[in-house]
Amino acid sequence: MVKRTSFEGDACPIARSLDALGDWWSLLIIREALFGLRRFGEFQSKLGMAKNILSVRLRSLVDHGILATAPASDGSAYQEYVLTPKGRGTFPILVALRQWSEEFDDAPEEIATILVDRAKGRPVKKLEMRAEDGRLLSPADTTLKPRPASRRRSA
Amino acid sequence: MVKRTSFEGDACPIARSLDALGDWWSLLIIREALFGLRRFGEFQSKLGMAKNILSVRLRSLVDHGILATAPASDGSAYQEYVLTPKGRGTFPILVALRQWSEEFDDAPEEIATILVDRAKGRPVKKLEMRAEDGRLLSPADTTLKPRPASRRRSA
DNA sequence: GGCATATGGTTTTATCATGCAACCACACAA
DNA sequence: TTGTGTGGTTGCATGATAAAACCATATGCC
Numbered sequence: 289m290v291k292r293t294s295f296e297g298d299a300c301p302i303a304r305s306l307d308a309l310g311d312w313w314s315l316l317i318i319r320e321a322l323f324g325l326r327r328f329g330e331f332q333s334k335l336g337m338a339k340n341i342l343s344v345r346l347r348s349l350v351d352h353g354i355l356a357t358a359p360a361s362d363g364s365a366y367q368e369y370v371l372t373p374k375g376r377g378t379f380p381i382l383v384a385l386r387q388w389s390e391e392f393d394d395a396p397e398e399i400a401t402i403l404v405d406r407a408k409g410r411p412v413k414k415l416e417m418r419a420e421d422g423r424l425l426s427p428a429d430t431t432l433k434p435r436p437a438s439r440r441r442s443a
Numbered sequence: 444m445v446k447r448t449s450f451e452g453d454a455c456p457i458a459r460s461l462d463a464l465g466d467w468w469s470l471l472i473i474r475e476a477l478f479g480l481r482r483f484g485e486f487q488s489k490l491g492m493a494k495n496i497l498s499v500r501l502r503s504l505v506d507h508g509i510l511a512t513a514p515a516s517d518g519s520a521y522q523e524y525v526l527t528p529k530g531r532g533t534f535p536i537l538v539a540l541r542q543w544s545e546e547f548d549d550a551p552e553e554i555a556t557i558l559v560d561r562a563k564g565r566p567v568k569k570l571e572m573r574a575e576d577g578r579l580l581s582p583a584d585t586t587l588k589p590r591p592a593s594r595r596r597s598a
Numbered sequence: 599g600g601c602a603t604a605t606g607g608t609t610t611t612a613t614c615a616t617g618c619a620a621c622c623a624c625a626c627a628a
Numbered sequence: 629t630t631g632t633g634t635g636g637t638t639g640c641a642t643g644a645t646a647a648a649a650c651c652a653t654a655t656g657c658c
Binding site for chain 2: 295299300301302303304305306310311312315316319322353373374376377378379380381382383384385386387388389390391392393394398399400401402403404405406407408409410411412413414415416417418419420421422423425427428429430431432433434435436
Binding site for chain 3: 483484494495522
């Protein structure tokens with residue numbers, strides 16, 4: 289029925305990504321995790337979200353291999369949530385979202401922070417899409433091709 | 444009171460972006476629009492979504508300035524939905540989502556298409572984050588700074 | 599013109615997810 | 629033992645989502 293139309297089986301990679309992190313909280317949790325947050329309570333107080341929702345989201349992110357639970361860290365025998373490589377791999381997505389807001393937001397003066405190069409303190413460059421040989425590509429310069437048959441034997 | 448926790452007033456640009464396109468359909472609609480779809484029926488049959496949801500989403504995207512309604516185009520006096528510059532600006536977000544799936548998906552063999560450079564037919568390069576001077580940046584090389592006070596007089 | 603059909607939605611209704619609050623379990627301290 | 633803080637789970641109320649029916653307009657056909 290309503291089933292939230294899981295995109296899990298969809299062939300479109302965008303849909304597949306959205307299936308893992310296309311809700312209202314997951315990317316914000318990841319954002320905080322990239323910032324170093326690890327504990328349930330940290331996420332909860334920083335994001336101001338309901339604890340049950342946080343609980344569900346954390347479990348979902350763990351199930352998707354984006355977060356992993358570390359048995360403990362500071363002695364207190366609770367668990368922590370740390371990003372996996374897959375989780376850290378979402379960074380460009382967050383940067384893209386941030387830059388889109390910075391460029392197109394109707395009320396940019398409400399944006400509190402900017403992402404800067406730590407070494408120079410200067411804003412990072414806009415993400416750009418390039419060809420293998422380095423040419424800058426616009427959306428119109430790209431097209432979709434069917435994925436070539438898997439090279440590694442599947443059976 | 445569930446209120447869906449609108450992030451509209453939030454100072455975080457990521458949250459602000461998610462407020463506009465952080466649901467399960469908006470980015471897919473935009474994806475199809477980038478592919479050239481314009482008509483209600485095209486979106487509906489291509490995405491296989493309920494018409495009422497599509498209706499609500501289209502209106503929301505128009506309200507957010509991502510789509511605009513064009514009075515007609517092929518004579519039939521209905522309206523079309525075309526991307527604004529703000530809408531086309533989401534392209535890096537979609538590319539980032541796609542590449543994340545391509546790189547980390549647990550079942551990459553289910554992914555049907557790859558994004559290629561139209562001229563060469565070769566996959567596009569991974570998005571990378573660079574400093575103003577062109578240095579490649581990792582997440583750890585970046586940090587957040589408070590936004591400098593608006594330079595253009597607001598009153 | 600009259601009728602059928604396709605397009606472009608809106609309305610209705612059922613179900614699911616979200617969010618707040620309250621509650622529970624465990625660890626640690628006194 | 630009791631108290632307190634962290635880390636959750638459990639109940640509801642409400643809103644979002646989805647499927648299907650319905651409606652309005654436009655077009656094709658006669």
